[in-house]
Amino acid sequence: MVKVEIINGPLDLYLTDNNRTQDGAELVFNGRVRDTEHGNKITYLEYEHYDGMAKAELLQLADKTVKKFPINDLFCKHRIGKVNIGEISLHIIIWSKHRKEGLDAMSWFISELKNSVPIWKWAILEDGSRVPTECKD
Amino acid sequence: MVKVEIINGPLDLYLTDNNRTQDGAELVFNGRVRDTEHGNKITYLEYEHYDGMAKAELLQLADKTVKKFPINDLFCKHRIGKVNIGEISLHIIIWSKHRKEGLDAMSWFISELKNSVPIWKWAILEDGSRVPTECKD
Amino acid sequence: MITVKVKCFSQVKYALNKDEVIFELDHGTTTDSLESMIRDNAKGKLDGVRLRVAVNRKYIPEKIELKDGDEIAFIPPVQGG
C-alpha cells in the first residue's frame, strides 16, 4: 500500500506500528532544512510545487517503488510553503520483511523524487531576498 | 557522537530532533520481531546476550561507523530478554548532512552488528519448546 | 489560433517574473517552439537551465503539437526533499 501527502504546514510523523508482524524492518527518513544552501546562510525555505502535478507524480513514483522492490508499504509526506530551518520537509516510512529491500527502496525513491517530482526550493536569504536556490542570477 | 544501549524491556524510541540545523538527513531503523523464524511459527523471541561483551562490541562498532562514514551521530538500542511478536528489538537513528552517507552507514552498521555483536535469538515455539533459532537439532 | 497557458515555476518564474503566461499561437505550434519563445522572453536568464516539458500536468518526453486549452509547464530541475 502507498500513501502520499503534500502538506502546507508542520508535519505529523507516521507512527511506528507494532501490529506489523510480517514486517521485520521499518525504515524512516526525515529530510530536514539546513541553515545553508550551497554555502549561503538562509533564514528559511519556501517550497513551491506544481499544484495538480506534484502529488500525482509522487503517487506514481511511490507505486513504482513498491512494484520495483519487495517492500510492503511506503508512506510519504512532503511539505510545501514556508519551512523553518531544522524542520522536516520530507518524511518517508517504508515497511518490508527484511532491511535490505527497505534501504534500497528508500535510496531509490528519494533519488527519483529529487529527479521528477515538481517541487522547488526558494531560499529566503538574510537580506530578505527570495531566490530559487539553484539560480545563479 | 555515539550512544548504545542494551535494554531488558520495551524500548522508548529516540526523538526526532528539530534542533539539528546542520543535519539534513535523519534516518531511523526499527527491527521488529516477525511471527515466523525460518518458516516456523513462533510465539515470541528471547534475546540472549553476552553480558559484559555485547555492549562493548556494539559501542566499538558504532565508533567505527561514525569514523568510516561522514555521519554526525549514531544512537542504537538493542533489546534483550523476551520480545513479543511485532515489538521492536533493534532501534537505530543516524543523523548526517546528506542522505546517502546515512543510508550507507545504516546498511553497514546493521550488517556488522549481525556479524559481530554477541546477541542470539531463542525462539519459543507454539509447543512451548525453546530453541536457538538457527539450531538444526 | 489556439490559446494555451504556460505555468511558471522556480527559475522560470524568477526569470519571467510571472506565475503564468497566456499565449495565442498558430495551429500546429509545437512544445519546442513555445520553449524557444519562453527562453527568448527570459532574455538569457534561462541559458544553461535544462527545462523538461509537461503538458496538462504530465511529462512529455518528445515534442508535440499543442492544442487549444493546453496547460504547459517548462520544468526546471526539481528540488524536492
Next chain:
Amino acid sequence: MITVKVKCFSQVKYALNKDEVIFELDHGTTTDSLESMIRDNAKGKLDGVRLRVAVNRKYIPEKIELKDGDEIAFIPPVQGG
C-alpha cells in the same frame, strides 16, 4: 594447572545444556584444544557450527595459550537485530 571458565551461549548452551563450565587445564593449553574439548562434550551437536573464540570478552582471531582465570566463550553465529 590453570582454571578457566567457559561461558556458553545459544547453540553451545543448548548442546551442553549448561550456562558455564569450569575447566582445570595443563599450563600451555590453547584455545584450539579447549574448543576440541567443548566439541567433544557436545557429542556432535556442534558439528558444522562455526565457533569464534572470545577470551576475556574480546574476540581472538588466532589461537592463544590460556592463562589462569581466563573467561572463554566459543561464540556461535550471532543473531542480533
